[in-house]
Amino acid sequence: MGRKLLLEHINEPGIQTFEVYRKKGGYSSVEKALKTMKPDDVTEEVKKSGLRGRGGAGFPAGMKWSFIDKKSEKPRYLVCNADESEPGTFKDRYLMEKIPHILIEGMITSSYALGAKTSYIYIRGEYMYIVRILEKAIEEAYANGFLGKNILGTDYSLDLYVHPGAGAYICGEETALLESLEGKRGNPRLKPPFPAIAGLYACPTVVNNVETIAAVVPIINMGGDEYSKIGVGKSTGTKLISASGHINKPGVYEIELGLPVEEFIFSEEYCGGIWKDRRMKAVVAGGSSVPILPANLILTTAKGEPRLMTYESLADGGFATGTMLGSGGFIVLDETASIVENLYTFARFYHHESCGQCSPCREGTGWMEKILHRLQNGHGKKEDIDILVDVAKKIEGNTICPLGDAAAWPVASAVRHFRKEFEEAALVHAHKELVA
Amino acid sequence: MAKLTIDGIEVEVPDGTTILNAARQIGGEVVPPAMCYYSSLKETGGKCRVCLVKVAQGSGKDPRPMPKLVASCRTPVADGMVVQNITSPEVLEARKGVVEFLLLNHPLDCPICDQAGECDLQNLAYEHGAAHTRYEEDRRTFDKIDIGDKIKLHMTRCILCYRCTYVANQLTDNRVHGVLGRGDKSEISTYIEKAIDNDFSGNMIDVCPVGALTDKTFRFKSRVWFTKPMDAHRDCPKCSGKVVLWMKGEEVLRVSARKDQYGEVKEYICNECRYDHKNVKDWTVEGPRHIDHHSVISQNHYEKIDLQKLKKEVERQLVFQKGKQLPEPNNALNG
Ligand SMILES: Cc1cc2nc3c(=O)[nH]c(=O)nc-3n(C[C@H](O)[C@H](O)[C@H](O)COP(=O)(O)O)c2cc1C
Ligand code: SF4
Ligand code: SF4
Ligand code: FES
Numbered sequence: 001m002g003r004k005l006l007l008e009h010i011n012e013p014g015i016q017t018f019e020v021y022r023k024k025g026g027y028s029s030v031e032k033a034l035k036t037m038k039p040d041d042v043t044e045e046v047k048k049s050g051l052r053g054r055g056g057a058g059f060p061a062g063m064k065w066s067f068i069d070k071k072s073e074k075p076r077y078l079v080c081n082a083d084e085s086e087p088g089t090f091k092d093r094y095l096m097e098k099i100p101h102i103l104i105e106g107m108i109t110s111s112y113a114l115g116a117k118t119s120y121i122y123i124r125g126e127y128m129y130i131v132r133i134l135e136k137a138i139e140e141a142y143a144n145g146f147l148g149k150n151i152l153g154t155d156y157s158l159d160l161y162v163h164p165g166a167g168a169y170i171c172g173e174e175t176a177l178l179e180s181l182e183g184k185r186g187n188p189r190l191k192p193p194f195p196a197i198a199g200l201y202a203c204p205t206v207v208n209n210v211e212t213i214a215a216v217v218p219i220i221n222m223g224g225d226e227y228s229k230i231g232v233g234k235s236t237g238t239k240l241i242s243a244s245g246h247i248n249k250p251g252v253y254e255i256e257l258g259l260p261v262e263e264f265i266f267s268e269e270y271c272g273g274i275w276k277d278r279r280m281k282a283v284v285a286g287g288s289s290v291p292i293l294p295a296n297l298i299l300t301t302a303k304g305e306p307r308l309m310t311y312e313s314l315a316d317g318g319f320a321t322g323t324m325l326g327s328g329g330f331i332v333l334d335e336t337a338s339i340v341e342n343l344y345t346f347a348r349f350y351h352h353e354s355c356g357q358c359s360p361c362r363e364g365t366g367w368m369e370k371i372l373h374r375l376q377n378g379h380g381k382k383e384d385i386d387i388l389v390d391v392a393k394k395i396e397g398n399t400i401c402p403l404g405d406a407a408a409w410p411v412a413s414a415v416r417h418f419r420k421e422f423e424e425a426a427l428v429h430a431h432k433e434l435v436a
Numbered sequence: 437m438a439k440l441t442i443d444g445i446e447v448e449v450p451d452g453t454t455i456l457n458a459a460r461q462i463g464g465e466v467v468p469p470a471m472c473y474y475s476s477l478k479e480t481g482g483k484c485r486v487c488l489v490k491v492a493q494g495s496g497k498d499p500r501p502m503p504k505l506v507a508s509c510r511t512p513v514a515d516g517m518v519v520q521n522i523t524s525p526e527v528l529e530a531r532k533g534v535v536e537f538l539l540l541n542h543p544l545d546c547p548i549c550d551q552a553g554e555c556d557l558q559n560l561a562y563e564h565g566a567a568h569t570r571y572e573e574d575r576r577t578f579d580k581i582d583i584g585d586k587i588k589l590h591m592t593r594c595i596l597c598y599r600c601t602y603v604a605n606q607l608t609d610n611r612v613h614g615v616l617g618r619g620d621k622s623e624i625s626t627y628i629e630k631a632i633d634n635d636f637s638g639n640m641i642d643v644c645p646v647g648a649l650t651d652k653t654f655r656f657k658s659r660v661w662f663t664k665p666m667d668a669h670r671d672c673p674k675c676s677g678k679v680v681l682w683m684k685g686e687e688v689l690r691v692s693a694r695k696d697q698y699g700e701v702k703e704y705i706c707n708e709c710r711y712d713h714k715n716v717k718d719w720t721v722e723g724p725r726h727i728d729h730h731s732v733i734s735q736n737h738y739e740k741i742d743l744q745k746l747k748k749e750v751e752r753q754l755v756f757q758k759g760k761q762l763p764e765p766n767n768a769l770n771g
Contacts, residue, residue, distance in 0.1 A: 168618070185615070190482040190510050354619035356596060357483050363537035366620045370573040387570050394533030397504040398485055 001269065002256040003230060005218040005238050006211070010098050016133065018140035021101040027146055029109045029220035034154045037220075042113035046216060048224025050236035055081055055172075055209030056287065056327045057402075058311050061216075065206055067196035068114055074203040078116040079181065080107060082123040082130075082210045083165060083172035086287035087349055088329030091240035092210035094252040096123075096130045100137040104160065106213035108146060109220055111158050114206055118159045121210075122177050125167040134162045169353035173401050174207040176355065187355050188401035209327075211240050232258030235310035239328055241270075246280075246334035248272035261285075261307040261314075262299050265332065278334040282418070285314055286326020288346045289406030291413030292339070293323050319413065339418040340425045343410060344372040350407035361404035364395040368411060378428035385422045389415050440517035442466045442489075455508035455519055456487055460698065466521050467698075469531075469560055471538070471645050472597035473509035476702055480602050481509035484595065485534045486560060490527050493518035505530055528564070535564040538595050540571050541620065542646065549593065551647030553660040556699060557595065576620065583613060583625070584632030586652050586711055587641060591623050594648035600624060600640040607704060608634040624648070635674060638710040642693050642701050653711055654682075654690040663689055665727065668719035674706040680725050681716065688714045694725075 004010075014020035021027070033042050047062030068076060080103065084092040096103055103121070111119045123131055138160055141147045149157045163181055165171045171180045175189035178200050199205020215237060219227045228236045235257040244250045247265065249272040255264060265280070266273045274280050283298040284290060300307055302321040307313050314325045333342065351365040371388045374380040392408035399405070415422055439448045442459050443466040449458045457475070459467045468489055473481030481487075487509045491502040496516020505527060508519070521527060539561060546552040578591035596615065601624070604611045613626040626632060632640075641649045663682040670677045682690040691710045693701040713719065 170618075190507070351619060356615075356617070356619040356622035357598075359484050359486075359534055359537045359595070362596065362620050362622070363540045367537075367540060367571065367573070394530065394537070398488060398530050398534065400482060400507075 002254070002259065003238065004254050005230075006095060006102060006214050006240065007099070007252075007254045015099055016101075016137070018101060018137070018144055021099070022144075025221075026101050027105050029217045030105055030112075030146055031152060033109045033112055033220055034152055034156055039113045039115055042109065042216075042220065045219055045224035046113070049215075049219040049227040050224075050231075050234060051212065051215055051219060051227070052235070052311065053209055054211035054215065054239065054327065056086065056289075058325065061208065061212050064196065064208070065110075065114060067194070068206055069197050069204040070115075072197075072204050075118065076114055076116045077200045077203060077205040078107065078111045078114050078119040078213075079177065079200060079205055079207045080119070080121040080210055080213050081172060081174060081177060081207050082121050082127070083169075083177060084127075084210070085124055085169035085172045085353075086289060086327050086329055087346065088244060088284060088331045089242050089287045089327045090244075091242045091252045091328060093127060093130060094242075095210060095214060095240065096127075097133060100130075100133050101141070102214045102217055103134070103210055104137050104141050104146075106216045107160055108141070108151070108158060110206075110208070110213050110216050111160075112156055113216075116206075117157060118161070120181060120200075121160070121162045122171075122181055123162060123164050124171070125164045128164065131162050131164050138162065168355075169349070170355045170401075170403060173403065176401070177207060178205065187357050188403075190400060230256050232308060232310050233312055235312060235325075239309070239325070241309070241328045241330050243271050243330045243332070245330075245332035246275050246278065246337065247332045248275050255309055257308075257310050259309045261309055264309055264330075271330075271332065274332065274334050276334075278336065280332060281335045281337055282333045282339065284323075284329070284331040284333075284410070286324045287329030288331070288349065289402075289409060290324040290326045291319055291322070291409050292343075292417065293321075293413070294417045297321055297417070298323075319409070320416075323413070339414050339421045340372065340376050343414045344369070344376045346410050347372045347407070350403065354403060354407070355401075358398075358400045358404070360395045361399045361407065364391050364404070365407045367391050368407065374429075375422060375425040378425070378432065380426045380429055382423060382426040382430070384426060385415060385419070388422075438513045438515040438517070440513050440515070440519060442519040443521050443523045449513060451512075453513050454481075455489060455491075455506070455511050455513055455517075456481075458513050459508065459519075459521065468508045468521050469556065470509055470698065471556055471560070471595060472599060474599050474602070474643055475698075475700055476704075477599065477602040477606055477643070480599060482507045484538070484597055486531055486538070488527060488530050488534070490520040490524040491517060492520055492524075532564045532566070535560050536566070536570070539565060539569065541576050542593055542595055543575065545593070549590075549647035550650045550655055550660075551593075551644075554699075555647060556645045578623065581625075582630050582652070583649075584630055584637050586707070587632060587637065588650045588652050588655065589624065590648050590650065591625070592648075593646050594624050595646055596622060596624070597645055599643040599645065600649060603636075603640050603643050607636045607639055610634065635706050635708070636704060638707045639693065639701065639704045642695070642704075645699070651690060651692075651710075653714070657689045658684055665725040667694065667722040667725045669722065670709065670713065670719050672706060672709055675709060676703040676705065677709055678703055679705055679709055679719075681719060681721070683716070686716060688716055688719075 009015050009024045043065045051061045052058040170176045171186040173188050176186040180186035195205040230237050238254050241253050253270050264270045280295045282294050284292045301316045311325045316322045347369040351369040354361045354365045356362040371384050392411040395404045396408040445462050447462050468487040470487045472484040488505040489508040493499045495514035580590050583589045601614050612631045615622050616625050641651050666681045668681045679691050681688050693705045
């Protein structure tokens with residue numbers, strides 16, 4: 001059994017309430033931090049822990065915090081990214097719904113470290129029921145002296161707000177999120193300046209994912225060094241994985257980073273193997289925006305080593321034979337799944353969600369969708385496959401924000417690993433032409 | 437100050453200058469094209485991506501190359517930076533891609549477009565576009581609408597550069613127009629037709645790099661190269677009153693603000709100058725406007741030529757064509 005740090009008490013009846021959460025040791029990180037540590041000590045522990053951002057990019061959290069402009073006289077903000085819109089990713093929702101106080105606790109401890117007096121949880125509008133859960137938890141935290149003026153009698157004060165978005169994937173991109181939070185159209189900003197220098201209302205801001213902020217709780221409780229012992233190499237701690245697709249037991253699992261992929265997919269503790277005794281065909285390991293890998297490559301790296309659930313191991317081989325851990329949206333496809341159809345679904349999504357600011361993404365995502373639509377419906381030609389890959393290549397790396405890359409990567413990898421399926425789809429058209 | 441090289445040409449510029457503006461100080465082919473950036477409007481740029489360049493060396497201190505191509509219009513220079521524009525095949529390939537993207541939903545209806553002859557996209561398409569399109573899907577279409585009493589919007593041609601929205605934000609009161617919708621469904625519009633009604637709205641037409649916003653008092657009156665552009669001014673209480681009169685014989689067909697060699701207006705004009713003074717008697721005419729020789733507007737347009745300058749430009753071209761890279765710093769050539 002892997003160690004559980006975030007979901008340890010998930011099955012405890014009433015853990016949603018302050019009372020039960022507190023009884024189970026909740027809010028001890030706040031007590032420890034506010035009463036015995038200086039803000040910089042908290043950051044130092046997070047640095048020691050090796051915690052990497054759980055929202056997708058995997059940037060070291062402690063380092064991000066230390067970039068915050070301390071010389072600025074402006075207020076500082078911590079913003080929690082609870083937009084969670086990546087297809088295949090649903091772990092933040094699970095955490096917030098089942099154990100909301102761990103996020104509130106993490107927000108208080110992290111805000112203290114950053115010197116933020118006001119913090120926000122930006123949550124996707126579709127999670128309206130969770131907004132209510134969070135608001136109730138916040139209310140309880142205020143009532144028990146963990147939020148508001150002079151928390152626990154110290155001179156640290158914090159206000160925390162939940163802000164629902166209107167439901168746009170792009171609002172999960174951190175700068176678009178800040179624009180949206182400011183009440184504007186959710187278009188990504190050009191960087192630099194980075195949010196740590198000029199973020200919300202042009203003030204120094206840190207944007208972190210829900211899971212990242214929640215992980216600060218065990219880190220402070222157990223100490224950064226202790227936390228860093230879990231995991232492998234630069235992938236420390238535990239990670240929530242949203243497992244979906246053709247597996248026997250879809251759901252949200254907390255794993256210790258470093259677990260072999262094979263064990264994650266086939267053991268009873270986690271996914272329980274492929275459903276209906278079918279064979280596994282492919283896996284999208286980190287949410288829909290990462291390269292898709294065929295079964296053999298997800299289980300073993302190109303060098304023949306067992307693939308592990310870590311940032312490094314999943315990325316081994318680069319985009320030729322590897323992928324990314326991303327946000328941990330683990331989608332398994334069985335032998336009956338059509339790669340063309342799945343790719344078309346992804347392409348539709350990215351086309352629909354592009355903000356439209358920059359030309360390669362605005363125009364390219366639509367073009368890719370249309371080509372895939374034709375291929376999927378038997379109207380595609382063989383030449384379309386190369387055009388598709390070329391369009392993806394022309395988007396990748398040339399856009400303002402990574403949504404363009406997110407749209408391009410799955411395409412390039414799907415064609416690389418499953419070209420035959422695309423050619424077969426195109427054959428349908430050639431056949432129609434012949435018959436006509 | 438920061439010293440950097442762009443396509444092998446050295447230039448020194450104040451810290452904080454963008455790569456694009458550093459290149460503009462050199463001039464010629466090393467200047468990346470720009471469709472969305474507009475130097476007199478704050479915060480523009482970064483959107484169209486035609487100005488992408490390669491930073492082969494970040495700075496003298498940190499010689500690492502930047503991992504991706506960068507938008508030169510929004511990336512500040514650093515001392516010791518090495519930039520490649522047309523000397524990078526990667527840049528040219530990416531730019532060709534961007535032009536192809538821009539043309540997916542922009543009809544090449546130059547023969548009937550008012551902007552023909554003044555259009556950056558037309559130039560880009562000519563220089564970077566492939567003669568044949570690979571796009572066989574349906575293109576998006578829109579009805580033309582009046583967004584103000586003097587401005588007609590051909591949304592079909594809009595490339596969503598956002599320049600007009602920055603004009604609306606920065607130059608006019610009561611902004612009523614902007615971008616609606618998302619992705620390739622986004623459009624420039626007003627919620628209510630003919631809603632644009634302010635003294636500086638005409639400047640949106642001048643900043644539009646394509647023929648999406650057209651001057652209703654000039655539409656279809658003439659091809660621009662059949663007109664004679666004259667610098668002129670008048671005493672205006674609202675603006676500088678410095679304009680270009682686009683004339684046919686003694687008739688003033690159009691009044692516009694003056695644009696520099698990069699097609700940018702530095703001094704905006706008011707609607708009264710633009711629309712209400714179409715009589716040459718209203719103006720003090722200064723003389724023929726200088727038009728870049730490579731513009732189609734210079735057709736039939738005679739101006740005294742500075743032979744010295746021309747000679748230098750020809751020499752520069754020759755050196756440039758030889759190695760597609762200028763060996764000497766520009767200042768030596770420009771004198
Ligand atoms: C298009 C797009 C959508 C994103 N959506 C989310 C999201 O829903 N949740 C999230 O935490 N990060 C999302 N991100 C990543 C954020 O920009 C940012 O990296 C993250 O919130 C940082 O938090 P972390 O360092 O704790 O991972 C998205 C990025 C992009 C480009
Ligand atoms: S890459 Fe796409 S989503 Fe990101 S800024 Fe450009 S158009 Fe918008
Ligand atoms: S109407 Fe013209 S200026 Fe406005 S966004 Fe479109 S192309 Fe740019
Ligand atoms: S001019 Fe630089 S991105 Fe448009």
